[in-house]
Amino acid sequence: MTTHLDTTVAADATVSADALGVPAAQRRSAVLEESVRANPGRFRVLTGDRPTGRLHLGHYFGTVHNRVRLQELGVEMMVLIADYQVLTDRDVADRLTEHVADLVLDYLAVGIDPDRSTIFTHSAVPALNQLLVPFLSLISVAELNRNPTVKEEISQSRQASVSGLMFTYPVHQAADILFCKANLVPVGQDQLPHLEVTRMVARRFNRRYGRLFPEPEALLSTAPLLLGTDGTKMSKSRGNAIALAASADETARLIRGAKTDAGRHITYDPDTRPEVSSLVLLAALCLDRDPHLVAQDIGGRGAAALKGLVTEAVNEYLAPVRRRRAELAEDRGHIRRILRDGNERANAIAEATLRQVRTAMNTESSHSQ
Ligand code: TRP
Numbered sequence: 001m002t003t004h005l006d007t008t009v010a011a012d013a014t015v016s017a018d019a020l021g022v023p024a025a026q027r028r029s030a031v032l033e034e035s036v037r038a039n040p041g042r043f044r045v046l047t048g049d050r051p052t053g054r055l056h057l058g059h060y061f062g063t064v065h066n067r068v069r070l071q072e073l074g075v076e077m078m079v080l081i082a083d084y085q086v087l088t089d090r091d092v093a094d095r096l097t098e099h100v101a102d103l104v105l106d107y108l109a110v111g112i113d114p115d116r117s118t119i120f121t122h123s124a125v126p127a128l129n130q131l132l133v134p135f136l137s138l139i140s141v142a143e144l145n146r147n148p149t150v151k152e153e154i155s156q157s158r159q160a161s162v163s164g165l166m167f168t169y170p171v172h173q174a175a176d177i178l179f180c181k182a183n184l185v186p187v188g189q190d191q192l193p194h195l196e197v198t199r200m201v202a203r204r205f206n207r208r209y210g211r212l213f214p215e216p217e218a219l220l221s222t223a224p225l226l227l228g229t230d231g232t233k234m235s236k237s238r239g240n241a242i243a244l245a246a247s248a249d250e251t252a253r254l255i256r257g258a259k260t261d262a263g264r265h266i267t268y269d270p271d272t273r274p275e276v277s278s279l280v281l282l283a284a285l286c287l288d289r290d291p292h293l294v295a296q297d298i299g300g301r302g303a304a305a306l307k308g309l310v311t312e313a314v315n316e317y318l319a320p321v322r323r324r325r326a327e328l329a330e331d332r333g334h335i336r337r338i339l340r341d342g343n344e345r346a347n348a349i350a351e352a353t354l355r356q357v358r359t360a361m362n363t364e365s366s367h368s369q
Contacts, residue, residue, distance in 0.1 A: 017189060019148075020148070020192045020193065021192060022192070025189075025218050025220050026220055028217065028218075029218065029219050029220040032184065032217060033219070036070065036073060036075060036184070036219075040070075040073045040075045041074065041076075042183075043183060043184045044075075044076045044077075044078065044180060044181065044182045044183055044184070045067075045075050045076065045077045045184045045185070046078045046080060046176065046180060046182035046184075046216075047063065047077070047078070047185065048081070048082045048085075048176060049063075049080075049082065049103060050082045050083075050085055050086040050089070051082070051083055051096060051099035051100045051102070051103050052086060052236065053099055053236050053243075054102045054103075054106060054236075054243040054244065055102075055106040055110075055243070056234060056236060056241035056242055056243050056244065057226060057234065057241070057242045057243075057244065057282065058226050058228070058233075058234030060110065061223050061226050061285050062221060062223050062225075062226065063188070063221060063223075064106075064107070064110055064112075065110070065223075066186055066221055067079065067186065068110060068111040068112060071111075071112065071113060071116055075184070076116075076117075077112075077117035077118070078117070078118045078180050078182060078346070079107060079112060079117055079118065079119045079120070079342075080120060080121070081100055081103050081104070081119065081121045082122055082176070083096055083121045083122050083123050084165075085165075085169055086099075087165055088153070088163065088165055088166045088169060089157070100121060100339070101332070101335055102245075104119060104335050104339060105245075105325050105335065106245065106325065107119060108325075108328055108335075108338070109244065109245075109321045109322070109324045109325035109328060110244065110321055114338045114341065114342065118342045118346060119339065120339070120342040120343045120345070121339065121343060122176070124339075124346070124347070125179070125343060125347050125350050126347075126350075127179070127347065127350035127351045127353070128176065128346070129172075129175065130354055131174075131175040131178065131179055131350075131353070131354065131357065132168075132172055132175050134205070134357060134361060135174050135175055135178075135201050135205070136168065136171050138201050138204040138208075139171055139197060139200065139201060143197070143200070144167055144170065144171070144197075147170055147193045147194070147197065148193055149170075149190050149191065149194060150166070150167065150169070150170060150193075152190070154166065170193070170194045170197040171197060173194050173198060174197055174198040174201040174202070177195075177198050177216050178201065178202055178213045178216075178353075179349065179350045179353050180346070180350070180353070181213060181353065182214075182216050183214040183215075183217065184216060184217055184219050185198075185216050185217070185218055185219065186218075186220075187218050187219070187220065187221070188220075188221055189220065191218070192218055192220075195216065195217075195218045198216055199216065201213075202214065202215045202216070203215060209357075209360040209361050210360050224270070224281060225278075226278060226281060226285070227240075227274060227275070227278035228240025228241055229241075229242070229254050229258035229259065230258075230259050230275075231259045231274050231275035231278065242254050242255070242314065244318060244321055244322070244325070245322060247322075248315045248319075251311060251314055251315055252311045252315070255279070255307050255310050255311045255314070256307055256311075258275070258279060258307065258310075259275045260275055260276050260279070260303040260306075260307075261273055261275060261276055263276070264300060264302050264303075265299060265300050265302075266280065266295050266298040266299060266300075266301070266302065266305075266306050267295050268280045268284075268291040268292050268294070268295040276303070277291070277295075279307065279310050280294050280295045280306065282313070282314065283306075283309050283313040283314075286310075286313035286314055286316070286317035287313050287317075
């Protein structure tokens with residue numbers, strides 16, 4: 001069997017929000033938000049990041065901040081460090097240990113509480129990964145081939161060929177979510193196709209072998225998009241990102257060099273003035289104010305005044321996070337213990353689920369224990 005993966009069409013594979021089902025997912029997310037607030041105990045959330053380095057402000061205001069909020073509401077939270085999925089980006093795979101530690105430090109510094117949330121890694125939870133085998137049998141190659149996010153990643157990756165892992169990682173992600181029977185997955189729009197794969201796997205497994213898995217739902221983030229200092233998507237590899245752990249001086253330098261436009265009067269208008277508006281938005285998020293009012297305050301004082309305000313707002317907002325992070329970084333043993341405890345918990349959950357899967361699939365008699 002050949003998998004015909006046409007990467008030549010991938011370049012224009014960016015799919016519209018409508019085609020991804022974003023409006024429907026937004027409406028559903030609003031309903032879910034209400035029930036989370038009314039009844040947080042009904043939800044188990046799974047979220048995850050690839051360990052590609054330190055978290056930046058785009059991650060923070062995009063997703064991480066929301067996780068802390070859900071944790072504070074009393075939702076049970078599983079936080080996955082996707083150290084197998086990150087193997088699809090070969091350039092970072094060699095500094096994994098450091099990246100994993102950085103991620104744990106960032107999580108703790110922003111307020112993920114290991115007593116209430118489980119932080120764990122793919123590679124330490126064999127039973128999670130083992131679910132990939134039966135799950136792969138439930139999805140067709142054509143379905144994987146249609147996944148717009150995978151197409152996009154393939155077109156963005158500078159690799160000569162597409163690995164089997166890259167092609168199948170949405171199914172691996174289904175294992176990430178279903179191993180702990182999470183029913184709520186906070187995501188950005190680009191992850192909606194993956195969640196659809198997870199739901200399909202759950203539905204088909206349940207139909208074929210008996211009901212075992214919930215069909216998890218996407219909780220779309222309402223956070224507005226924060227751009228990098230050059231006006232494009234904030235990303236470490238583009239050098240336009242402000243890391244949570246950056247120093248105050250480094251932050252000032254990055255913001256000083258940020259792209260603006262020729263308009264002297266500062267306004268908040270993301271569609272026509274993306275660069276200026278993203279700076280305004282960053283200040284507004286740190287100050288917890290309406291971006292229009294922040295822009296109004298700066299008004300005719302121009303980009304230099306705006307940058308001064310943004311720098312001060314970011315540095316002030318992040319000061320306690322940075323302080324906590326530096327303290328925690330002193331004790332590597334503590335970080336290792338947190339991961340060991342999280343992995344232990346994740347293993348217990350994964351092993352219990354795998355036992356149920358074996359029973360459901362009638363493969364348990366192949367085990368002597
Ligand atoms: N794919 C996600 C990303 O690239 C990370 C991730 C891995 C994830 N497994 C997950 C997210 C499960 C949500 C649920 O950022």
